[in-house]
Structures are given as C-alpha cells and as structure tokens.
Amino acid sequence: MYMIKIFLFIVPVVISSRIDQDNSSLDTISSEPISRFAMLDDVKILANGLLQLGHGLKDFVHKTKGQINDIFKKLNIFDQSFYDLSLQTNEIKEEEKELRRTTYKLQVKNEEVKNMSLELNSKLENLLEEKILLQQKVRYLEEQLTNLIQNQPETQEHPAVTSLKTFVEQQDNSIKDLLQTVEEQYKQLNQQHSQIKEIENQLRRTGIQEPTENSLSSKPRAPRTTPFLQLNEIKKNVEHDGIPPDCTTIYNRGEHTSGMYAIRPSNAQVFNVYCDVKSGSPWTLIQRRADGSQNFNETWENYKYGFGRLDGEFWLGLEKIYSIVKQSNYILRFELEDWKDNKYYIEYSFHLGDHETNYTLHLVEITGNIHNALPENKDLVFSTWDHKAKGHFNCPESSSGGWWWHDVCGENNLNGKYNKPRTKSKPERRRGICWKSQNGRLYSIKSTKMLIHPTDESFE
Template sequence: MNLVLIFILPLVLSATEKDDSAYDSSPTDTKSRFAMLDDVRILANGLLQLGHGLKDFVHKTKGQINEIFQKLNFFDKSVIDLSAQTNEIREKEEELKETTTRLQANNEELKNISRKIHSQVENLLQDKKQLQTKVGSLEEKLFQMTQGTTEVQEIKEISSLKNFVEQQDINIRHLLKVVQEQHTQLDHQNVQIHDLEDKLSKSDFQERRKSVLAIRRSRMGSLNFSNSTDGMVEQNDSRDCNDIYNRGERSSGIYTIRPNGSTAFDVYCEMTSDNASTVIQRRIDGSVDFNQTWESYLNGFGELTGEFWLGLEKIHAISQQADYMLHIELQDWKENCRFVEYMFTLGNQDTSYALQLSQVSGNIPSGLPEQRELLFSTNDRNSGDLKCPAETFSGGWWITACSGTNLNGKYMKQRPRTRLDRRRGQGIYWKSEKGRLYSLKSTKIMLYRTDLDSFE
C-alpha cells in the first residue's frame, strides 16, 4: 500500500501543477505531455511490481496452508493410533486386575491352610508332652517289669503302648517337616504362581496329556491294548487313530478308519510319542466358511490338512465305540495358548446330537455348561428355544446363549478392537459362565481314547 502511494503522489502533484498553470499560461506544450506519459508508465510499472509481490505472497501463503493441513492430518493419525493403544492398555489392565484377584484369593487360601496346620501342630505338641510324661511312667513300669514285679499281660500292654507312642512321635516329626515345607511354599508362592502362568503354553499340553494317560494306564495294571488278541486289527479295519498308532504309525496325517463297522472315511490323526488323537475341528486362518447348513455340519466340510469340520455323524460313530476325552486347544490374538478337557457323551441325530460334559482338566475356565444336555444348532435348524438376531450367530454349535461360546463362528482376519467388531457372529469366542470373553485366533478340537478295554 505504501508503494502505491509513493507512485501515485507524484502524479497527483504533477496534475495539480498542470491545472494551476492552465490559468496563467498558454496551452500545454508537447514536452509536458510526454512527461505525463512517463509518469503513467512509472505508475504501471509500480502496479506490475506490486502484482508480482502479491502473487508471490499468495503462493507462499498457500504453501504454508498446505503444510498446516499435512500437520493436522499427521496429528489426526497420531490421535487414532493413541486411541487404539489406549484400548489395548485398558484390556491389559483388566487382565492384570483379574490375575491379581486370583493371586490374592490363592494367597488367602494358603494363609488359611497355614493357620490350620499351625493349630494342628500346637495340638500335636501338647499331645507329645503328655505322651512323654506317660513314656516316663511306662519306663518306670518297664523297669519294674524287668525286676519281675509285673504280670505278662501288663508287659504286652506296655510294649504295645510304647510302640504306639514311638509311632506317634514319628508322625509328629513328619508333620513338623510338612509344616516347614508349607512355610517355604508360602514365602515363594507369588513367584511360583507367575512362573506357572508363564509356563502354561502349548508345549505343556502334550506333557499334561502324557501324565493323565500314565495315571490311567497304571490303574489298568499291565494291560497292553496293542498286545491283546482282540486289539489286533487289520490296516483297513482301524476303528480310530489309536488303532493306527498301535499298528506302528507315528506320523501325523490323513488315515482311513471304520468305526463300529460303518462306512470307511478319512480322518486327520495327530500323533504323539505315546498316543494318537482324532482331530474333529480346526480353525486357523478363515480359509473355510463355517456358516454352513445343518446338512453340511451333519456330513462335514473343509480340507483335513487345513480348516475343517469332520461331521456330526462321523464324530458320533467314533464316540460310541469307547470312552473318549474331548480335548480343546485355544489360541488368542496375543499368541497365548490354553486348553480344556472334558469327559463327554454325544447323542445321535434324533436328540440333535445332545452333548453332555464334565470338565476334567485345563488352564482356562469352562466355556460350556456342564452336567446338562446341549443341543446342536445351525442357522437353518435351531434345536433349542433361542431366538438370536441373525447377526449374533453364525456357524453350527452347541449354542446355550446368544452371547456365549461359539468356536464355529465367523472368522475375523484380525483381532477385533471395537465393540462393533465384537458382536457375536463376528469372530470365534470362548466365554465362561461368570468370566471374561476370549477372542480367538485359532482352535483345534480332538478326541483321544482313554478306556483301552472298550473294544474287547
């Protein structure tokens, strides 16, 4: 603006002088006219320079505005990332609170046990003092016995009582040792609990299974199924994966079985060093759509080497020929592995394949009600009285509630982060009756035989 005034002011003054001279002199000559044209050129040149200056200013302003928008976009992205991280931190805080509550409950339980043991020890110490007094009198009587002043019957009673006192003293010493060990466990309980939780991973599953099988086999005595006459089967007449294991196979893979003389079909056998399990369901990556009809769940679908459902009729045929354990392995989106095992019974198609469970072991709360019949349902056949909205249920499962456990639900390619993503039917879930909801990345359900006498 100052530049414009500098250029305009001379022109105004020049014009004023020209007007004043008009009254005093003759008409303007040619030279003054050229002077006015020069002034106009100077003014135009100044205006042109002013326009260039304004143009540069506009370009610079636009560049600054673009930089501000870029910084605002980066800030928005940072806010979104911070919100997601905040949600994860909140979830971890909830998990830590639950773990702390469990540890506190265990600590209180151990303290109560310690108090009880202390009370018992004090009682035993008092008994010990009384017994020591009696032992002194018995020794005196024993001395008299050696002098021939007691009868034979009294000698027997004194010897028996002395043996009893000695045994009681041994028991008291043993209990004192147990109390000392209990104190040591109380001092290190928190460390042990944390170490135990860290060690509960997928590699522990097989070790636990080995322990259970070893206990059962020891109770069965020297029975060896593979050496029994009735236990020997031909390769084409294997009734389950355990038969295939007994004939010498040790590699996990696809094998053909014929349960109870039924039509032969292929199964996936998972082999370990001392046992074999029949896999009846596997979810790993969402490559197979589990939102299938009743007919599909009846006969089975998917690929045995990937994701699949073996089929209700085949599962029923296997489960009816012996006592089997239902083993479920779960993995969440944080790569934590858990398992649960049930004793179970499975009905036929007339009962909607009613499942009845009793938990035996595991390192996660049961996500299925126990000691009552659970009916299998699909989208096109609801075997129970549930009326769940369409978006809350997908796949076939032993549904007990619209918001409960469903290992055959719609697979999500990533961990659900919002409540909208966590609607039932939008993921694989495991939910205990009064516990937290676990969102899962992969699942595997297997059957393995426990009663080796059943085929005889």
C-alpha cells in the first residue's frame, strides 16, 4: 500500500515536469526538436516506479491472502459452533415438547383424580349419614330385643327376633366393610394426588424462577420449659359408635398414612379431617394455603363451620377445632414456606375459647426456627369483616380475611389474600398472607399449614 502511494505521487510529478519542459522549449525555441535522451530518462523513471509498485502489490497480495486464510479458518470454526448449537437447540425443543406433553397428561390425570376424590367424598358422607341412621335404628332394635328377651323364658326365642338380629349384624358388617373399602380408595387417591403435586412442583422448578425476597430465617430456638396451658377440661377420648374422636385414635388403630378420615369428638357430630402424620406423630390439619385457589375473605358463618376442600386449600372451622381441642390439651403448630422454598415452623401450647368468647386464643411459645409474631398470654379475638370484635373494627377490612387480632392489625395473618405474584408494596403485603420478621419487616408467604395434636397422648 505504501508503494502505491509513492507511485501515485511520482507519476504526476514526472508528467508535470515533462509538460513544463515542453512549455519552456516552446517558449524559447519553438522549432527545436525534443531530446530523445530526455524521453528515455522519463521512461526509466516511470518503469522503475512501476517495478517498485509491482513488488509492493505482490507483498500486499501475500499479506492479504494470509489474512483471508485466517478469516476462513475462523468462519469454519464458527460454522461448526453454529451447527453444534443448532443440534442442541433441536434437542431442547424436543425435550420441551415432551415436557409439555407430560405436563398435559399430568393435568388431565390430576383432574381425573380430583373428580374421583369429589365423588368418593360425596359417597363417604352419604355412607356416614346412613351408618349413623342405621346405628340409631340398631340401638332401638337392641333395646326392643332386650325387652323381649327379658319378658320371655330363657329357653324360648322367637324366630323372627333371631332373624332380625342376624340381619342387623350382617348389615352392620357390610357397612363396615364398605367404609373400609372407601377409606382404602381414599388413601390411594391421596397418594396419587401427592405424587402428581410433587411432579408438578418439580416441573415448575425447571422453569423461570421469579425474584425472591430476603429470608425469614432465624436461629432455631431450643424448646422452652414453659408449662402447657392447662385451660381445657381434660377428658379421656372415647369412641362413639365406633367412630374415633381424633387423629391420635386413628393412628393408634394402625392407620399411619396421611389422608382424610372421619372423626367424632365428644358431644359433636361426625365430620371429616385431614390427618397429617409427621415423624411418627399424628397431627390434625386445621388450615392450608398453597395456591390461592380458595377465597379466604369469607363470612363469620363460614369461618365458624369451615370452607374449602380438605385435599386443597381449606379452613376446618372454629366450631370443629373447638370440639377437638376441648377434649384435651393441644399444641398448635404453624408451618410457613417463603418464595425461596425455605421452610419454617413455630409451636405453641394454647387454649381456644368457645363461640361466646369469639373463639379467643391464648398462646405460649414452645419452640421454632422463626420469629414469634403472635403475642403471648394475650386475648387474641377472632374477627371477620361481618363480625368485628370490640377493638378490632378495621382489622378484617384493612388486612382481609378472618384472623386472631390483639392491638395491632397486619403484623401477621395467614388467612389474608393470596398475593400471586408477590407484591412489593407494604399495603398489599399487609392485606395478604404475611408474617412479621424479627427486624419488623412484613414478609409475603407462599404456603402455610396450621396443625394441632394433643400433648398428653402416647403414640403406638
């Protein structure tokens, strides 16, 4: 390139000098012939310049050729990398298609399981009602049979009475067998549902994870030696008509699988609960939040008697909870999971009042790995938007849902609005499921469980 510039500079100079000489000759002696030797010198100069230019061009071509070869090598490497990326992209697309097909199959299977669960639940409730009616009829017939037997000689027994007794026993055995079959089907459905939920959670974790907040974690605390609240009248749990009064009795019968069971506490009606078996101990689940599928901004009546589905999000009902815990002294356990999938818990000994006290709650912390956001040894009164306890007029409206409040609204509420995705504004966090940390900040909670189990029972 440098030689080209020299040549381009020399050629105009030579031509210009030649023109100047011609003009000078014409001016001085117009008739004098041009010197041949001068022309030969000009040609030599021009030839020399062209030769140098040729050498420069040759070097430039060699250099350019080397650069082009390097570029081609890099292009070949790029082509190979692009080809490898294309193969990987195609594999990812195939895996994505397979993942979508699997997800769709799981969703269909989940719907089928839910429908079967609802159908079985309905059948079980009908069977329980029929069983109660039959048991009442059986008791009535047994009384009549007793009277007949007492009024007749021992050696005589009416054939109709014997036939009736046999029929009643057969009916009772058939009902027991049917209930056992339904319970076994329930267990299988619950296991399948749990497996599907676990697979769905694994699939979700493979996707894009949203930003998370700071952790709620605190150092695990050793169990406190605080005595349990001896505020409930301690009674021995007694079965009525063969129906267990709580999950502990069910566990001691040999049912060591988590699932839905029918119980009948003392002086209460039969109702279904979810027994959650943890490390060899049966817990009764009284509340669960997981995905926001159930609205928790319900009325006082619904909070009193319960709402939702035991296999999903639900509130068991204050009256049902009271009927269980009045039988003995119980522990209340809160289990929380944040948006980083970190899990926390805290346990209290507690006493729950009846409807005349608005189900007032008294707590004493036992142990846990999270800050205690609930005041101890205080009257925590339950309120809803349509049933506001004295001193808590605005708490249900400003915080959403029904909950136990004391002096300050919004420090914790596990029955608030399910914020999905997590909100960053403090007013929205206050209305949602939240728990106050040790530094005073409100944290949005992803999922919750509230569980109870007796303190004075042994587990077989």
